[in-house]
Amino acid sequence: MAGTGRGRGLTVAALVTGLLGLLLGIGSFTYGRSSYGLGTVRSENMTPTYEPGDRVVWERVDGGEVRRGDVVAFSAPDRYPGVGVHVQRVIGVGGDRVACCTRVGGRERVTVNGKPVEEPYVFQGEADGVHHPYDVKVPRGRLFLLGDHRSNSMDSRFFVADHDGTLPVGAVEGRLTGDRAGLALVGTALLVGVVLVLTGVGLGIGALVVRRRKAPVVPPVPWPVGPAQG
Numbered sequence: 001m002a003g004t005g006r007g008r009g010l011t012v013a014a015l016v017t018g019l020l021g022l023l024l025g026i027g028s029f030t031y032g033r034s035s036y037g038l039g040t041v042r043s044e045n046m047t048p049t050y051e052p053g054d055r056v057v058w059e060r061v062d063g064g065e066v067r068r069g070d071v072v073a074f075s076a077p078d079r080y081p082g083v084g085v086h087v088q089r090v091i092g093v094g095g096d097r098v099a100c101c102t103r104v105g106g107r108e109r110v111t112v113n114g115k116p117v118e119e120p121y122v123f124q125g126e127a128d129g130v131h132h133p134y135d136v137k138v139p140r141g142r143l144f145l146l147g148d149h150r151s152n153s154m155d156s157r158f159f160v161a162d163h164d165g166t167l168p169v170g171a172v173e174g175r176l177t178g179d180r181a182g183l184a185l186v187g188t189a190l191l192v193g194v195v196l197v198l199t200g201v202g203l204g205i206g207a208l209v210v211r212r213r214k215a216p217v218v219p220p221v222p223w224p225v226g227p228a229q230g
Contacts, residue, residue: 010207018200025193032186035060037174039073039085045147045154046071046087049121050176056087057183058176063169066090066143068112071176074145076167079159085173088155091117092136092144092166099135100157101128110146123149132157136164143167 041054049071050056058073066072070090080086092098092112101108102116108127109116119127129150134157138144144166147153156165 008207010203010210014200014203014207016200017196017203021193021196021198021200023193025190025197028186028189028193032183032190036183036186037073037085039087041087042083044152045149046089047123047149047152049089049148050087056176057180058174059182060174061172063143063172064141066093066169066172066175068093068096072143072145073173073176074167074171075173076171079162079167080154087176088145088147088153089121090143091146091156092138094138094140094142094169096138096144097136098138098144100133121148123151126150129153130157134160134165136160136166138166139163141169143169143172 037058037060039056039058041050041052041056044052056073068090071087072090073085073087075085077083091110096112097114099111102111103109104116107125110119110127111117117127123129127150129152136144136156142163144156144164146155146157156167159165
């Protein structure tokens, strides 16, 4: 009976632990997939901010939430055949007028709504890089995107015949972030879930072993027999 009781206790512990781990693992995996994306930079178009081979993380946001200056991951197979997720910087949003370039203090500068944009992130300080002037009005619901390496980036400047070079906000997969704390938390929760599931499996095996183990047979105690009466 004692073995049966221990077996039942282990069975309950196995079910509770395994179920908790399963819920935690599935929940964290689902949340991570819906909240974050991972990718690898494949070209030099975002040098020096991101180099080829860099692993990047983006938080999934609605395209309407991005702002000027954000670096976004997006998908545009019609424009970039064979490339999955691409990375560029948002220069103009719906309603903006973006032009290149205006010389300020001896340097070429992109202007947004007539105001020169300070761009400390561009490669070697070149706002143009290819001597390809443009002056576009960004339609509502679309974005004008440029790479940080202006002399080595196939971006909105080269597609002005198609919606002024802009892309729909719906093409945005997410906004790149350097804060990986949220992703690390998701990974930790997933790992804990896996450990709990494995612990539950171990407890379940232990319960089976205990249940199958036979209780030791206790020999009957002989009744005392007195001397025979003569």
